[in-house]
Amino acid sequence: MDPGLKRALEGLKKAAEFARTYRFELTPDYLELIARVEAMPQNQTGCDKTGVWRGIQTYKNFFKHVKYAGKP
Numbered sequence: 240m241d242p243g244l245k246r247a248l249e250g251l252k253k254a255a256e257f258a259r260t261y262r263f264e265l266t267p268d269y270l271e272l273i274a275r276v277e278a279m280p281q282n283q284t285g286c287d288k289t290g291v292w293r294g295i296q297t298y299k300n301f302f303k304h305v306k307y308a309g310k311p
Contacts, residue, residue, distance in 0.1 A: 276282065 280286065281288075
């Protein structure tokens with residue numbers, strides 16, 4: 240196996256193990272912020288979200304012709 244690939248896979252395995260054990264607490268302020276964002280009109284079911292698709296397409300178009308400039 241390629242040493243770089245092996246190192247990357249080992250890193251992902253360690254990250255997954257860490258993620259299983261990591262615990263965090265959501266503060267009341269943070270939960271209130273989430274509720275406010277979810278209640279915004281643009282985040283409601285059925286609202287127009289075509290701007291998101293335009294943004295994704297713009298992102299794809301920007302990177303469409305990028306070429307790697309480093310060593311192969």
